[in-house]
Amino acid sequence: MTATLVGSGLTARFGGREVFADLDIGVDAGSVTGVVGHSGSGKTTLLRILAGLTEPAAGRVEQRGVERRPGTIGLLAQHPRGVANPRWTLRRAVAEPATIARRNCDVEQIAARVGLDPALLDRFPAQVSDGQLQRACVGRLLVQAPRFVLCDEPTAMLDPVSARAVIGLLQELVDDGAGMVLVSHQRRLVDARCRDVVDLDVR
Ligand SMILES: Nc1ncnc2c1ncn2[C@@H]1O[C@H](COP(=O)(O)OP(=O)(O)OP(=O)(O)O)[C@@H](O)[C@H]1O
Numbered sequence: 423m424t425a426t427l428v429g430s431g432l433t434a435r436f437g438g439r440e441v442f443a444d445l446d447i448g449v450d451a452g453s454v455t456g457v458v459g460h461s462g463s464g465k466t467t468l469l470r471i472l473a474g475l476t477e478p479a480a481g482r483v484e485q486r487g488v489e490r491r492p493g494t495i496g497l498l499a500q501h502p503r504g505v506a507n508p509r510w511t512l513r514r515a516v517a518e519p520a521t522i523a524r525r526n527c528d529v530e531q532i533a534a535r536v537g538l539d540p541a542l543l544d545r546f547p548a549q550v551s552d553g554q555l556q557r558a559c560v561g562r563l564l565v566q567a568p569r570f571v572l573c574d575e576p577t578a579m580l581d582p583v584s585a586r587a588v589i590g591l592l593q594e595l596v597d598d599g600a601g602m603v604l605v606s607h608q609r610r611l612v613d614a615r616c617r618d619v620v621d622l623d624v625r
Contacts, residue, residue, distance in 0.1 A: 423487035425451040427472060427495070427570045427601055432481035434467045441467055445481070447620050449570065449601040456612035457605045459622030465605040466500075468622075469572045472603060473497050488569050493519055496568030496600075498592070500575040502555040506547040512558040513543040519566035527565050536561040537587055553584035560591045571595055571602045578607075589615075 428448045434441040441464035449455040457465050470476035472483055473495050488494050499505045506515060513529050520527035533540045536557040542550050550558070556579065563571060573592060577585035589611070596602050606612050612619055 425485070425487040425569050425599075425601065427483070427485055427603075429468075429472055429478075429483045430481055432468070432471055432483070433479045434464055434471065434476070435479040440479075442622055443480075445620070445622075447472070447603070448618070449603050451487075451569065451601045452596060452599050453618075454596055454602045454604050454616045456616030456619040457603060457622065458607070458609060458612055458619060463622035465622060466574055468620075469497070469574050469603065469605060472570075473572055485569070492522065493566050494569045496563045496566050496571045498556075498559055498563060498571065498573040498576045500578050500605075502552065502559045502579070503547060506555060506559070508547055511544050511546060512538070512550065512555075516543070516558055516561045516565060519562060529561075532561040532564055533558075535564060536591055552579040553581060556580060556584070556588060557591075560588055563595065564591070567598075567600075569600060571600050573602060574605045575607065576604075577611075 426448060430446055432445040433443045457468060459465050467476060471478045485494060516532055517527055517529050529543060530540050533543055538554060538557045542554055547555055577588055580588060604616060
């Protein structure tokens with residue numbers, strides 16, 4: 423059975439104001455579903471609902487064909503500084519999924535894979551650039567090896583070289599069989615990468 427993440431009939435509402443209603447979205451293993459829409463249309467909210475971080479006002483999210491274990495969904499935030507623990511070194515953050523699962527991981531090898539200077543691994547988030555921190559977040563995803571990756575404008579903070587590197591690394595996760603939901607304002611990127619696109623503006 424193909425692993426699939428499915429959201430059906432999803433409605434998001436804050437303080438009586440409806441952000442979106444009765445929305446369906448799905449992504450299969452090894453493919454990318456795009457999410458586009460104007461600022462405030464609910465893209466981040468949709469990712470948070472898919473990740474189980476926000477409860478929808480209606481509808482449900484299911485993972486089909488996936489073994490029950492923690493960490494089957496990974497998130498890559500638009501602003502890595504907003505999610506990185508400021509008191510943890512990059513080494514600790516990258517290794518955390520392996521620490522939780524009580525398995526070993528070669529953090530230096532992961533750093534090499536994501537193009538992060540190993541000397542930066544013992545720094546704290548405030549001591550590295552946004553691009554370096556985002557690469558560490560991608561490294562953490564590689565350690566986590568989630569079945570589904572939810573990416574919220576993952577290159578918005580990055581220079582073109584770092585952006586291409588991050589997109590390439592995310593594509594590797596998809597090539598290895600992850601299903602990805604990609605939120606982006608860059609319609610060209612979405613059209614080039616995504617099999618299905620959910621447009622929150624034309625519903
Ligand atoms: N926790 C919350 N409480 C109240 N309102 C919220 C909350 N989270 C989001 N909203 C509102 O829901 C709407 C959608 O927000 P969301 O961040 O999902 O939009 P977005 O499409 O990701 O925007 P952007 O492209 O600017 O990142 C906005 O009007 C926002 O103010």
